[in-house]
Amino acid sequence: MNKTVVPAQRDRYRLRENDRRVLEVLEAAEGPLRAYELLDLLRCEGINGPPTVYRALARLTRSGLVHRIESMNAYIACRAPCSSGPPVLVICDQCGSTEELHEDIVIARLRRRARALGIELDRIYLELRGRCARCGTASE
Secondary structure (H helix, E strand, O other): OOOOOOOHHHOHHHOOHHHHHHHHHHHHOOOOEOHHHHHHHHHHHOOOOHHHHHHHHHHHHHHOOEEEEOOOOEEEEOOOOOOOOOOEEEEEOOOOOEEEEOOHHHHHHHHHHHHHOOOOOOOOOEEEEEOOOOOOOOOO
């Protein structure tokens, strides 16, 4: 039985200063940001090197506070920090807006199916692509 543990890093006061800054920028962003876009936005706060941003992103991703959008090589702040599983990211191909779904039953089913094939999953990245209502339907 897996026990859901909410990481201590979710408490803002326990975040490292650079992690907090990166998270705040991602939370304020209108869409996903790449690491170098984050760096450009954080230079005025004294963060000048890519390794600093990448280390913060790695810690925030491990803690579940940030999600990496694999297909875009970009990041978004988690909007549902109490979820226990990986999100399904729904991404607009036109404007890049990203929504987060938590489908724990679907994820569990995929894990079982993979296990039945003899594969123990290390990571799950699910991305659904299309167009948002603002940009029009995907069939237009």
